[in-house]
Amino acid sequence: xxxxxxxxxxxxxxxxxxxxxxxxxxxxxxxxxxxxxxxxxxxxxxxxxxxxxxxxxxxxxxxxxxxxxxxxxxxxxxxxxxxxxxxxxxxxxxxxxxxxxxxxxxxxxxxxxxxxxxxxxxxxxxxxxxxxxxxxxxxxxxxxxxxxxxxxxxxxxxxxxxxxxxxxxxxxxxxxxxxxxxxxxxxxxxxxxxxxxxxxxxxxxxxxxxxxxxxxxxxxxxxxxxxxxxxxxxxxxxxxxxxxxxxxxxxxxxxxxxxxxxxxxxxxxxxxxxxxxxxxxxx
Amino acid sequence: xxxxxxxxxxxxxxxxxxxxxxxxxxxxxxxxxxxxxxxxxxxxxxxxxxxxxxxxxxxxxxxxxxxxxxxxxxxxxxxxxxxxxxxxxxxxxxxxxxxxxxxxxxxxxxxxxxxxxxxxxxxxxxxxxxxxxxxxxxxxxxxxxxxxxxxxxxxxxxxxxxxxxxxxxxxxxxxxxxxxxxxxxxxxxxxxxxxxxxxxxxxxxxxxxxxxxxxxxxxxxxxxxxxxxxxxxxxxxxxxxxxxxxxxxxxxxxxxxxxxxxxxxxxxxxxxxxxxxxxxxxxxxxxxxxxxxxxxxxxxxxxxxxxxxxxxxxxxxxxxxxxxxxxxxxxxxxxxxxxxxxxxxxxxxxxxxxxxxxxxxxxxxxxxxxxxxxxxxxxxxxxxxxxxxxxxxxxxxxxxxxxxxxxxxxxxxxxxxxxxxxxxxxxxxxxxxxxxxxxxxxxxxxxxxxxxxxxxxxxxxxxxxxxxxxxxxxxxxxxxxxxxxxxxxxxxxxxxxxxxxxxxxxxxxxxxxxxxxxxxxxxxxxxxxxxxxxxxxxxxxxxxxxxxxxxxxxxxxxxxxxxxxxxxxxxxxxxxxxxxxxxxxxxxxxxxxxxxxxxxxxxxxxxxxxxxxxxxxxxxxxxxxxxxxxxxxxxxxxxxxxxxxxxxxxxxxxxxxxxxxxxxxxxxxxxxxxxxxxx
Numbered sequence: 019x020x021x022x023x024x025x026x027x028x029x030x031x032x033x034x035x036x037x038x039x040x041x042x043x044x045x046x047x048x049x050x051x052x053x054x055x056x057x058x059x060x061x062x063x064x065x066x067x068x069x070x071x072x073x074x075x076x077x078x079x080x081x082x083x084x085x086x087x088x089x090x091x092x093x094x095x096x097x098x099x100x101x102x103x104x105x106x107x108x109x110x111x112x113x114x115x116x117x118x119x120x121x122x123x124x125x126x127x128x129x130x131x132x133x134x135x136x137x138x139x140x141x142x143x144x145x146x147x148x149x150x151x152x153x154x155x156x157x158x159x160x161x162x163x164x165x166x167x168x169x170x171x172x173x174x175x176x177x178x179x180x181x182x183x184x185x186x187x188x189x190x191x192x193x194x195x196x197x198x199x200x201x202x203x204x205x206x207x208x209x210x211x212x213x214x215x216x217x218x219x220x221x222x223x224x225x226x227x228x229x230x231x232x233x234x235x236x237x238x239x240x241x242x243x244x245x246x247x248x249x250x251x252x253x254x255x256x257x258x259x260x261x262x263x264x265x266x267x268x269x270x271x272x273x274x275x276x277x278x279x280x281x282x283x284x285x286x287x288x289x290x291x292x293x294x295x296x297x298x299x300x301x
Numbered sequence: 302x303x304x305x306x307x308x309x310x311x312x313x314x315x316x317x318x319x320x321x322x323x324x325x326x327x328x329x330x331x332x333x334x335x336x337x338x339x340x341x342x343x344x345x346x347x348x349x350x351x352x353x354x355x356x357x358x359x360x361x362x363x364x365x366x367x368x369x370x371x372x373x374x375x376x377x378x379x380x381x382x383x384x385x386x387x388x389x390x391x392x393x394x395x396x397x398x399x400x401x402x403x404x405x406x407x408x409x410x411x412x413x414x415x416x417x418x419x420x421x422x423x424x425x426x427x428x429x430x431x432x433x434x435x436x437x438x439x440x441x442x443x444x445x446x447x448x449x450x451x452x453x454x455x456x457x458x459x460x461x462x463x464x465x466x467x468x469x470x471x472x473x474x475x476x477x478x479x480x481x482x483x484x485x486x487x488x489x490x491x492x493x494x495x496x497x498x499x500x501x502x503x504x505x506x507x508x509x510x511x512x513x514x515x516x517x518x519x520x521x522x523x524x525x526x527x528x529x530x531x532x533x534x535x536x537x538x539x540x541x542x543x544x545x546x547x548x549x550x551x552x553x554x555x556x557x558x559x560x561x562x563x564x565x566x567x568x569x570x571x572x573x574x575x576x577x578x579x580x581x582x583x584x585x586x587x588x589x590x591x592x593x594x595x596x597x598x599x600x601x602x603x604x605x606x607x608x609x610x611x612x613x614x615x616x617x618x619x620x621x622x623x624x625x626x627x628x629x630x631x632x633x634x635x636x637x638x639x640x641x642x643x644x645x646x647x648x649x650x651x652x653x654x655x656x657x658x659x660x661x662x663x664x665x666x667x668x669x670x671x672x673x674x675x676x677x678x679x680x681x682x683x684x685x686x687x688x689x690x691x692x693x694x695x696x697x698x699x700x701x702x703x704x705x706x707x708x709x710x711x712x713x714x715x716x717x718x719x720x721x722x723x724x725x726x727x728x729x730x731x732x733x734x735x736x737x738x739x740x741x742x743x744x745x746x747x748x749x750x751x752x753x754x755x756x757x758x759x760x761x762x763x764x765x766x767x768x769x770x771x772x773x774x775x776x777x778x779x780x781x782x783x784x785x786x787x788x789x790x791x792x793x794x795x796x797x798x799x800x801x802x803x804x805x806x807x808x809x810x811x812x813x814x815x816x817x818x819x820x821x822x823x824x825x826x827x828x829x830x831x832x833x834x835x836x837x838x839x840x841x842x843x844x845x846x847x848x849x850x851x852x853x854x855x856x857x858x859x860x861x862x863x864x865x866x867x868x869x870x871x872x873x874x875x876x877x878x879x880x881x882x883x884x885x886x887x888x889x890x891x892x893x894x895x896x897x898x899x900x901x902x903x904x905x906x907x908x909x910x911x912x913x914x915x916x917x918x919x920x921x922x923x924x925x926x927x928x929x930x931x932x933x934x935x936x937x938x939x940x941x942x943x944x945x946x947x948x949x950x951x952x953x954x955x956x957x958x959x960x961x962x963x964x965x966x967x968x969x970x971x972x973x974x975x976x977x978x979x980x
Contacts, residue, residue, distance in 0.1 A: 041706055051699035058691040065684050071742030071762045071959060072675020072812060143698055143715075146722030147691065153730035156738075156767055237809030238768055 024123050032114060032128025037135070039108040046136060053090055053140045057147045060086045066154055080155035081235050083148060088169050088227055091137055093201050095173045098133040099180030102197040104190060111181065115271040122268030126261065130177050137173065161234055164241035168230045171253055178260035185267055225252045347378070350442050350451040355386030355419065359442060363455055364431070365468055365504035370521035371433040371461040371496055372662035374780050374818065376513040379425045383417040390415055390444040391796075396429060397436035397457070398786035400666045406436045407787035412796040412805075415442075424510070427797060428518045428780035430663030433461020433496040459497035465523035465652050466502045470512065470531040474505040476633040477526070479644045480651065501652055509535030516546035516820045517780050524651045525552065528631065529559035529596070533566055541566035546820050549621030550754040555651060557628045558596030574601035575616050575627055584612070584630060595630035622751030626650075663818065665786040667760070669919050670744060671814060674760040677742035677912060677959040681733040690729065694722045739772055739956035740764050745946055746920060748965040749823055749939075755964075757819045759949045765807040773953045774815065775801035782815035782950065801951075819949065824850035827940040828969045829859065841884065844868065847876040852945035854964065856909055858896060860921055861938035862889045862928070865896060871942065889929065893922035912961060913943055920963045940966040 040046050066077035097103060101110060109118075114125045157165070183200060187193045212229040223229040224245060233239060346367030350359040362378045369375040381388065392413040397406035409429075417423055431438070437454035444450055469477045481503035501523075506512050509532055513519055525544065527533065536544070545568055548554045556563070562580040565573070578597030585592045598613040600606040607615040617626040632643055698718055705711040730736050741764075747757040761782060763772050775781045781802045784793040793813065794806040804813050830842040841859075848854055848871045859866040859882070866882045887895035897918040900909060909917070921941055928937055946960030 044703065044706065047699055047702040047706070050702055051695065054695040054698060058695050062684055062688055062691065065687065067680050067682075067684055068678070069680040069740075070675060071677045071679045071740055071764050072671075142719065143702075145719055146694055146726040149723050149726035150687075150691075150730060153726070153735045156736065158767075 024121075024127055028120050028124045029128040029131065032120070032125055033132040033135070035109055036129060036132030039105045040132075040136065042107070043103075043105050045103055045105065046139065049094070049136065050140055050143050054144055054147065056090070057083065057086060057144045061147055061151050064151075077154035080151045080157075083151035084165060084169065084231055084235065085228075087141065087144075088231060089205070090140070091169060091173055092176055092205075092227075094137055094140070095133065095176035096180040096183065096201055097197050098136060099129055099177045100183040100193050100197045101190065102194045110184065111268060112185070112271050115268055122265045122271075125268065126178070126181060126264060129181060130174070133177050133180075134173070155235075157235075157239075160241045161239055164244065165231065165234050168227055168234065171249070172227050175253065175256045175260055178257065178264055181264055182260070182267065224249050225256075347380075348453060348455070350440065350453055352451045353388065353442060354444065354450070355388065356384045357386075357388040357417075358382040358384070359392065359415075359451075361440065361453075363438070364460060365466055365502075365522070367460050368462055368466060368498055368502045368504060369431050369433075369460060370466060370662075371463050372430060372665075373521035374428045374515075374517045374663060375431045375521070376515070376518035377427045377429065378511070378513075379413065379427065380422065381415055381417055381425075382422040383419050386419050388415055388417045390442055391447075393439075393441045393443055393449070394429075395439040395441075396431070397434060397438065398432060398665050399434045399436060400786055405790045406434065407790045408792045409784050410792055410794045412443075412794075414796065414798060425797075426513065426515075426518075428513075428515055429783055430665060431457060431461070432665070433458045433463075456497070461496040462498035462502055463496055464498065464500055464502065466504060466521060467524050467526060467651065468504050468506060468519075468522050469526045469528070470506050471526075471528040472507050472530050472532070473528075474507055476631075477503055477505075479633070480526075480648055501648075509533070509537075509540070512536060512540050512544070514540045514543055515780060516543040516550065517818055519544065519547040519552065520550060520820075522547070522552065524555055526555040526557060526651070528557050529561040529563065532564075534564050536566055538566075538568065541568045545569060545572060545620070546754065548623035548625060549751065550756075550820060551622040551751050553623060553651065554620075554625045555628065556625065557631050558594075558598070559631045559634070560594035563596055569625075572620050573625060574618055575599065575604055575625075576601075577627075582612075584609075591636070593630045593634050596627065598627050598629050621753030663783070663816070665816070667785065667816075669923070670746075670760050671762075671785065673912070673916055673919060673961075674742050674744045674762050674814075675812075676915075677744070677762070677961065679740045679742055679764075679957050679959045681735045681957070687729070690725065694718075694725075698722070734957035737956035738766055738770050738954050740766070741952065741956055741958040743946070743949065743958065743960050744916065745949060745960065745962040746965065747821070747944070747962065748924075749825070749967045751823070752826065752967075752969065753823050755821050755823045755966075757821050757947075757949065759817050759819075761815045761817070761949075763804065763807070763813045763815065763952075765809060765811070768807065768809045770807050770954070772804045772807060772813075773798075773801045774804070774950055776951045778950075779819040780817060782817040785814050785816050787814075817950065823966075824848070825854070825940070825964060825966045826969065827859075827966050828971060829938065830971050841866065841882055842880070844879045844882060845876065846871050846878075846940065848873055850944060850964070852947075854942035854944055856900065856913075856917065857940060857942035858899075858917075858921075859938060859940055859968070860892060860896070860925070862892075862925060862936045863887065865892065865899070867899060868940075868942075889925050892925055893918035896921050909943060916961050916963055917941060917943065920965060924965055938968045938970070940964075940968060 060082045061079055064077070064079040064082040066079065069077070101108065111122075111125045111129065114120045114128075115122060152162070179200065180197065183196045184193055186196055208226050208228045211226055212223075212232060223233070230244065233243075234241065347360045347362035350361075353359060358381070360380045363369060364375045364377075379392065381392075392415055394409075394411045394413070396409045396411065398409065399406040411427075411429075413425065413427070415423075435458045438457050439452065439454050441449040441452040467480050469480070471477065480501065482500045514537065519525070525547070533541075544554065556565070558581075560581060563577045565577075576599035578599050580597065581594050582597050583592040584595045595612075595614075598606070598616045600613055600616040601618065604616050604618040606613045606617070612629065613627075614629050615626065617624055628647075632640060632647055635643060698715070701711050701714050701718060705715070727736075734740075742762045744760040745757055746760075747755050749755045759782075761774075763774070765772065777800055781797065781800075784795070787793070794804070796803045796805055802815075807813065826847045828845040830845075832840045832842050844859055844866070846854075846857065846868070851873050853873050854871040857868040857871050859868060864884045864886050866879075866884050868877075868879055868882075871877055885895065885899070897914050900914045900917065903909075908914075924939055924941070928939075942964055944962045944964045946962040
């Protein structure tokens with residue numbers, strides 16, 4: 019239904035525009051550097067440097083790494099689409115819709131793709147660190163795949179949440195506060211609901227990434243115990259609801275599109291001229 | 302003691318009308334221990350599992366005709382015969398272990414796979430340390446669908462003894478009842494006994510193939526008697542070598558002559574000095590008209606012998622710490638009046654060997670050693686190199702990405718950097734053993750049990766890093782490893798396949814404790830010269846150590862019940878002598894602490910690791926405690942040192958291993974002649 023309204027050339031334009039803004043402000047390498055640094059510190063701190071044979075315990079390196087990635091990916095998913103980072107001359111969704119004449123679905127998909135590519139860069143760049151962490155706690159391929167799905171699964175709902183948060187405040191400071199508050203509240207909420215070790219899984223376990231990751235990190239974890247159909251259904255339901263809410267919010271701006279036809283021309287031209295500041299009015 | 306042994310010799314001498322009591326002087330070296338109650342001998346007490354498919358037969362013999370020594374490695378013979386149809390399944394042993402204070406036994410489940418075509422038979426030996434406890438050893442046969450179709454419960458307590466066991470190798474298996482006096486009858490008047498068998502038990506082996514082929518399975522025996530009619534040539538090289546090892550560690554082999562000429566295995570001939578002359582002759586006693594066939598024994602000068610006229614009736618020679626005794630003729634064929642006097646004396650002579658310093662029984666609840674083993678460090682090393690590696694990668698990747706904004710061609714370097722980083726991580730993880738599927742920690746204690754032999758006891762902990770691992774451990778040099786008693790009653794699940802032990806239930810990040818013994822040749826000898834005879838053990842004149850072990854001995858210490866002397870390191874292949882040694886005095890209960898404090902006070906570069914210090918302290922205390930329980934060796938000193946570990950058993954898959962090895966060597970004591978009492 020939504021796909022009918024999407025123009026892929028416009029999606030590409032939105033995504034490329036996002037990337038240009040990121041590169042222009044050197045955000046990509048700063049984020050990659052910070053992420054790599056954090057991952058390296060986590061691995062070093064949790065390195066099994068004092069292991070005894072009688073009490074080998076679980077080397078927490080892999081656990082720390084997975085939880086760090088879960089947190090990093092979760093936070094970036096919200097922050098990237100909520101425009102929490104200081105990117106000057108960045109076009110917000112409202113600009114694309116009201117002045118660029120794009121429909122809301124195109125903007126959503128374009129921004130999600132841009133955020134996903136940055137998250138992918140972050141994860142791929144940490145591959146050598148992931149390999150080291152994984153060596154301390156070799157899990158099966160099925161477990162590793164399940165972990166990847168569980169870590170990346172919440173990103174789409176969070177990206178949509180980020181898009182919504184981005185519309186709540188005009189100023190960047192407001193968006194940052196909203197992003198951090200939402201992330202902190204969500205983290206605390208999920209941590210509390212994750213319960214303690216030994217709790218038997220319940221329905222909410224499967225939509226709580228922290229609880230699911232904890233289950234998958236147990237040595238005898240069996241990914242098939244996760245009700246994947248239910249998991250996909252709950253996530254799809256969440257994504258559908260968030261998309262519907264977002265589109266309703268974005269569609270309000272479309273009524274103002276005709277009033278800014280001249281500007282839309284300017285914006286369209288700008289998307290094909292990289293690294294040039296926009297000539298239209300600042301959002 | 303000496304008086305009793307002389308009496309034994311005198312009795313033999315009197316039986317032969319020997320007037321000179323000194324002819325029996327060889328008994329001076331023998332210490333007598335005998336228990337006389339009732340009369341009991343055992344026959345071949347094997348049992349069968351019935352109800353097997355295709356009329357198949359499985360028979361088992363536990364110990365020696367169903368008797369075993371409490372806490373010692375016990376041979377178990379398994380004979381499987383598939384008659385009309387193939388036999389497929391597994392033989393399951395559920396072996397209980399319990400401690401004096403334990404409320405419940407812990408079970409070791411060992412399965413032996415059986416896959417035998419119709420018309421075939423197979424024999425298999427296993428050796429386990431069995432305990433005479435009031436829980437049965439359960440044996441079951443499970444078919445290929447794991448359904449148990451035949452079971453048997455073996456009463457361990459009733460079959461256990463801590464008295465002498467004499468094994469007689471005799472095809473007929475008769476006329477040796479005079480040696481045994483064991484009783485299995487429960488007394489109604491006396492308090493119930495702890496173990497089922499009391500007194501001297503006599504067991505029989507009728508065929509060479511039924512002789513256990515591991516010395517560790519024989520060390521529970523007080524003596525092995527071989528009749529002339531027993532086909533010794535039928536023993537395999539392995540069997541005869543292991544029998545010899547049994548003698549060298551302190552066992553007693555009695556070879557009884559008769560009408561069959563001696564045919565000793567070549568392995569034995571190389572060690573024996575007694576000349577067996579021209580074969581068989583005949584003896585005629587003055588009390589009797591009949592003659593008795595006998596071997597012609599020609600003793601070496603160093604051997605001790607009892608001669609009747611010009612012929613040697615009994616020759617005894619030392620092999621290692623054990624003895625080989627030749628009897629020219631079967632004493633049961635002697636005239637009644639002669640045998641009546643002779644047999645009790647001979648019995649005393651044979652049984653007296655049981656007072657040799659005991660081989661430590663398999664200690665299944667050795668908590669201090671397991672605690673030390675559990676604390677062995679198996680960490681993959683320091684993080685110094687890792688920090689450099691990660692720092693370099695993070696900096697390189699970030700810099701290339703940052704510079705790529707202005708120089709886009711640099712982005713082509715990123716995939717290469719990523720690949721190099723990933724490969725580097727894999728290599729690093731492999732090089733430090735981080736990817737090993739299993740880690741091992743092993744403490745080895747090699748304890749000299751004679752001047753000729755040593756017992757290497759290993760405490761091995763296996764920790765798997767995933768549940769898919771099935772570690773396989775073992776070799777054919779001794780009994781397969783065995784799990785110790787678990788205080789929590791946690792069962793162990795093992796299987797024996799092709800002579801190796803497989804751990805079936807390795808949970809990820811769980812551990813399996815395994816314990817095993819090996820008899821090895823002694824390689825270190827220590828002689829201490831005192832200024833007084835050994836019972837006094839006055840000041841030490843000098844200490845001589847010969848180290849032929851191929852490993853440098855580190856932090857060697859002479860330790861007795863009340864003093865300790867630090868000797869330092871002893872290089873491999875060296876013979877070192879210390880004079881004017883600095884003795885430090887302590888009380889027996891504090892010797893381990895004294896040793897630890899001495900080591901702790903060493904300079905950091907000389908000081909052994911904390912694990913080594915703890916191990917040396919624990920081993921010293923244990924040895925002194927062990928000695929204090931032996932009346933004959935209460936104050937015997939010993940040398941203790943750290944040594945390079947030896948790989949004890951083959952293990953698959955390979956993994957990071959942390960070893961510790963302590964050697965304990967009994968001291969040969971002598972005194973400096975001409976000591977005047979003043980120094």
